[in-house]
Amino acid sequence: MPLLGRAAIAMWWDITPAVRAEFEDWHSHEHLPERLGIPGFRRATRWGDAAGGEGVFVMYELDDHDVLSSEPYLASLNAPTPWSARMMPLHRHMVRSQCRVLESAGGAVARHALTVRLSPLAGREDALRSVLKAHIDALPMRPGVVGAHLLRHQAPPIATTTEQRIRGLLDRVADWVMVICGYDPGVLRELARETFNDKALQQAGAAEGASYGVYSLAHSATPGDIG
Numbered sequence: 746m747p748l749l750g751r752a753a754i755a756m757w758w759d760i761t762p763a764v765r766a767e768f769e770d771w772h773s774h775e776h777l778p779e780r781l782g783i784p785g786f787r788r789a790t791r792w793g794d795a796a797g798g799e800g801v802f803v804m805y806e807l808d809d810h811d812v813l814s815s816e817p818y819l820a821s822l823n824a825p826t827p828w829s830a831r832m833m834p835l836h837r838h839m840v841r842s843q844c845r846v847l848e849s850a851g852g853a854v855a856r857h858a859l860t861v862r863l864s865p866l867a868g869r870e871d872a873l874r875s876v877l878k879a880h881i882d883a884l885p886m887r888p889g890v891v892g893a894h895l896l897r898h899q900a901p902p903i904a905t906t907t908e909q910r911i912r913g914l915l916d917r918v919a920d921w922v923m924v925i926c927g928y929d930p931g932v933l934r935e936l937a938r939e940t941f942n943d944k945a946l947q948q949a950g951a952a953e954g955a956s957y958g959v960y961s962l963a964h965s966a967t968p969g970d971i972g
Contacts, residue, residue, distance in 0.1 A: 751845065753894075755842045755922045756840065758801055759800055759836075760838070764832075765799075772832075776829060786805055786807060788966070788967045790965040793963050794958070796901065802858065822906035844896035850882055850884070855928055859927070859936060860958050861923040862926075862957075863920065863956075865952070866950055866952050880941075895923055903921025921951075942949065
């Protein structure tokens, strides 16, 4: 089924091997349940770098974009637990996009996920979206793939939060995000290499310099899973 809701948070960061075990314990047993307890959070999913690297990709699916400026969410961001306060500085090279869902087809949780971070050229947004929509509509039926989704970053009108200050630097953002979910990482890498390579995206209306990653599923949950 498509993404649960009309908004999402997509995040990438690196975690060193020395703290990876504690990070996964914290994220699965404290942080993820905390987020899923906030009204409007529909599902939380974490993937790790499919090649065994330090990268992490996390996506929260939300009812709508207003959840990102809601009082319960801001209260959580501005009052991190002691464990969260200790873990936040360890999130290295953070990219955090607060998004509206532009397109969504097929499944949103699978063993692997390809993410493509890109930016449209000025005046080419509609053309780029049209090309990507055609791919997204077709991809769920491709062998090795179960779903594809397109997100667009739109920062909510809120002040810098305590969690951001703890991390030490302003988070970078990805303007547009494609998330392609599947069970065959080879097919996902082929899509990155052939269908969504930088040259093809530029021809469709994207700026040069798209960023790619293939990730393996670590944990996914909905509010009902945390009781």
